[in-house]
Amino acid sequence: xxxxxxxxxxxxxxxxxxxxxxxIDYCRMMVSWQTKDKKEREVxxxxxxxxGISHKEYFDMLxxxxxxxxxQVSEQEFDAxxxxxxxxxxxxxxxxxxxxxxxxxxxxxxxxxxxEQKFPGRKVIIVDPLNSCMGxxxxxxxxxxxxxxxxxxxxxxxYLEEHKLEYNQLATVENLNTLKMAGRVKASTAFFGNVxxxxxxxxxxxxxxxxxxxKQKGRRNALLRVxxxxxxxxxxxxxxxxxxxxxxxxxxDLELLVSNLKSEVKFKEINVVPMGPIIGxxxxxxxxxxxxxxxxxxxxxx
Numbered sequence: 001x002x003x004x005x006x007x008x009x010x011x012x013x014x015x016x017x018x019x020x021x022x023x024i025d026y027c028r029m030m031v032s033w034q035t036k037d038k039k040e041r042e043v044x045x046x047x048x049x050x051x052g053i054s055h056k057e058y059f060d061m062l063x064x065x066x067x068x069x070x071x072q073v074s075e076q077e078f079d080a081x082x083x084x085x086x087x088x089x090x091x092x093x094x095x096x097x098x099x100x101x102x103x104x105x106x107x108x109x110x111x112x113x114x115x116e117q118k119f120p121g122r123k124v125i126i127v128d129p130l131n132s133c134m135g136x137x138x139x140x141x142x143x144x145x146x147x148x149x150x151x152x153x154x155x156x157x158x159y160l161e162e163h164k165l166e167y168n169q170l171a172t173v174e175n176l177n178t179l180k181m182a183g184r185v186k187a188s189t190a191f192f193g194n195v196x197x198x199x200x201x202x203x204x205x206x207x208x209x210x211x212x213x214x215k216q217k218g219r220r221n222a223l224l225r226v227x228x229x230x231x232x233x234x235x236x237x238x239x240x241x242x243x244x245x246x247x248x249x250x251x252x253d254l255e256l257l258v259s260n261l262k263s264e265v266k267f268k269e270i271n272v273v274p275m276g277p278i279i280g281x282x283x284x285x286x287x288x289x290x291x292x293x294x295x296x297x298x299x300x301x302x
Contacts (some may be wrong), residue, residue: 005085011097022144058099059248059285098208130208134243174286211301242267
């Protein structure tokens with residue numbers, strides 16, 4: 001049975017330590033923005049935060065009103081990352097960002113025949129997880145666990161395809177300004193939402209879109225509602241890990257969320273990781289997402 005590489009992309013929120021521990025690679029997307037001196041800056045959307053801007057600086061920049069633009073994985077990046085594994089005789093399992101949020105998965109599928117023709121006998125298998133951030137990251141970690149257990153690349157793909165809608169996301173934002181700049185909400189909605197303190201609860205729906213399934217008034221209420229929904233949706237939480245993707249959330253807000261998850265849902269473990277530059281660049285500073293294995297998502301957002 002051929003060894004296979006497990007590859008994500010810039011939206012998976014896996015830290016350098018997690019990627020090293022579980023032998024997971026990733027393809028980088030790009031982010032760009034206009035600096036204060038009116039110069040255009042474009043850098044890789046690095047999960048290592050090694051492009052001359054720290055996690056805090058990036059999200060502070062967003063909070064100050066800078067709009068960032070994101071782009072999908074390029075053909076050149078796929079060539080480089082897939083190529084280095086295929087050249088070593090490894091098959092490739094690519095677990096992408098949700099196809100509803102990024103065209104990266106469509107490009108990878110378009111390029112798939114090229115790689116299989118260039119590297120005869122090698123397999124390139126692509127999974128659209130219908131999720132992002134640590135929902136996508138959890139699937140990459142599950143794939144790595146199954147690889148260690150001796151499962152084939154096809155067995156891993158089949159498991160993920162069957163269970164991907166059981167990876168739940170519950171997220172909320174601090175304000176609607178970055179969503180407005182990214183074109184995700186109308187200016188009027190953002191204005192009145194911020195005035196009245198409306199905080200959406202965002203899920204990854206059954207088609208992989210981020211959908212505001214509920215709205216709460218006030219940050220505290222939104223965070224506590226996320227906890228209540230996690231308690232309702234989690235399956236055997238005492239046996240499973242909960243992951244939190246954090247976009248420079250206020251320490252007291254993060255502590256409120258984590259302490260209530262510990263007391264109310266009782267996950268086996270709760271881990272916090274930095275939210276990456278792609279999804280965070282759309283949702284803004286203070287966004288926090290809770291990810292866990294739970295009931296199958298059946299909601300389809302309008």
